[in-house]
Amino acid sequence: MHLCAENLAARRGEDLIFSNVSLNLAGGEALVLTGRNGSGKSTLLRVIAGLLRQEKGTVTFTGKDGESARPAGEASHYLGHRNAMKSELTVTENLTFWKTFFGDMAGGFGLDVDEAADAVGLADIIHLPFGYLSAGQQRRIAFAKLLVAYRPIWILDEPTAALDSSADQLFAQLITAHQKNGGIVLAATHQPLGLENVQEMRMTGFAGVSEGVWG
Numbered sequence: 001m002h003l004c005a006e007n008l009a010a011r012r013g014e015d016l017i018f019s020n021v022s023l024n025l026a027g028g029e030a031l032v033l034t035g036r037n038g039s040g041k042s043t044l045l046r047v048i049a050g051l052l053r054q055e056k057g058t059v060t061f062t063g064k065d066g067e068s069a070r071p072a073g074e075a076s077h078y079l080g081h082r083n084a085m086k087s088e089l090t091v092t093e094n095l096t097f098w099k100t101f102f103g104d105m106a107g108g109f110g111l112d113v114d115e116a117a118d119a120v121g122l123a124d125i126i127h128l129p130f131g132y133l134s135a136g137q138q139r140r141i142a143f144a145k146l147l148v149a150y151r152p153i154w155i156l157d158e159p160t161a162a163l164d165s166s167a168d169q170l171f172a173q174l175i176t177a178h179q180k181n182g183g184i185v186l187a188a189t190h191q192p193l194g195l196e197n198v199q200e201m202r203m204t205g206f207a208g209v210s211e212g213v214w215g
């Protein structure tokens with residue numbers, strides 16, 4: 001399996017945020033984007049997830065060899081800054097909604113809602129409305145969303161914001177397990193995630209030229 005981005009450029013408003021970004025990740029590999037605030041990490045992740053249209057370039061995912069390439073967003077889970085859960089619904093109701101909405105892609109199976117909540121250490125509070133949970137607990141449940149439906153690519157924007165150190169470790173373990181199962185991970189972060197088999201791409205923001213803007 002391959003995630004391939006070629007010569008990507010993206011604009012926000014009037015500004016070109018980056019150009020000529022290419023990357024190639026095979027199953028089991030991870031790429032961490034680093035760089036100062038506003039350097040374009042979230043923009044790149046949103047383009048790869050298919051949530052923002054690129055100015056130039058292509059992003060494709062190929063499953064098995066010989067399979068035709070498809071938009072990478074179709075094969076991705078995206079965990080953004082927001083948790084994408086309804087405060088009034090219980091944790092079970094939220095995760096059940098996402099499990100049904102996403103369904104599993106060919107190649108894997110999501111966990112049951114109870115199992116996913118257990119995997120993030122919160123099996124005992126799934127009856128509570130999501131809005132009652134602490135910020136860190138809410139983030140853990142947002143992460144459980146990745147586990148209830150199978151997608152080979154995980155795109156994570158600051159996944160460990162609002163988390164304590166035990167949750168940091170837990171997330172690192174879940175991400176590593178995803179890689180060991182052949183999954184691909186792309187993450188933007190300001191702090192080390194403690195991942196294995198990781199490449200780093202340092203974003204420097206657009207420097208007013210079309211080439212050589214990556215440090």
Ligand SMILES: Nc1ncnc2c1ncn2[C@@H]1O[C@H](COP(=O)(O)OP(=O)(O)OP(=O)(O)O)[C@@H](O)[C@H]1O
Nearest residue numbers: 012013014017035036037038039040041042043044
């Ligand atoms: N909707 C928008 N319209 C115009 N400009 C935007 C928009 N969203 C983001 N930007 C600008 O695009 C640039 C890149 O933002 P982006 O969120 O990708 O950076 P980032 O590296 O993820 O930052 P951070 O580390 O703060 O999360 C910033 O200068 C930001 O102000």
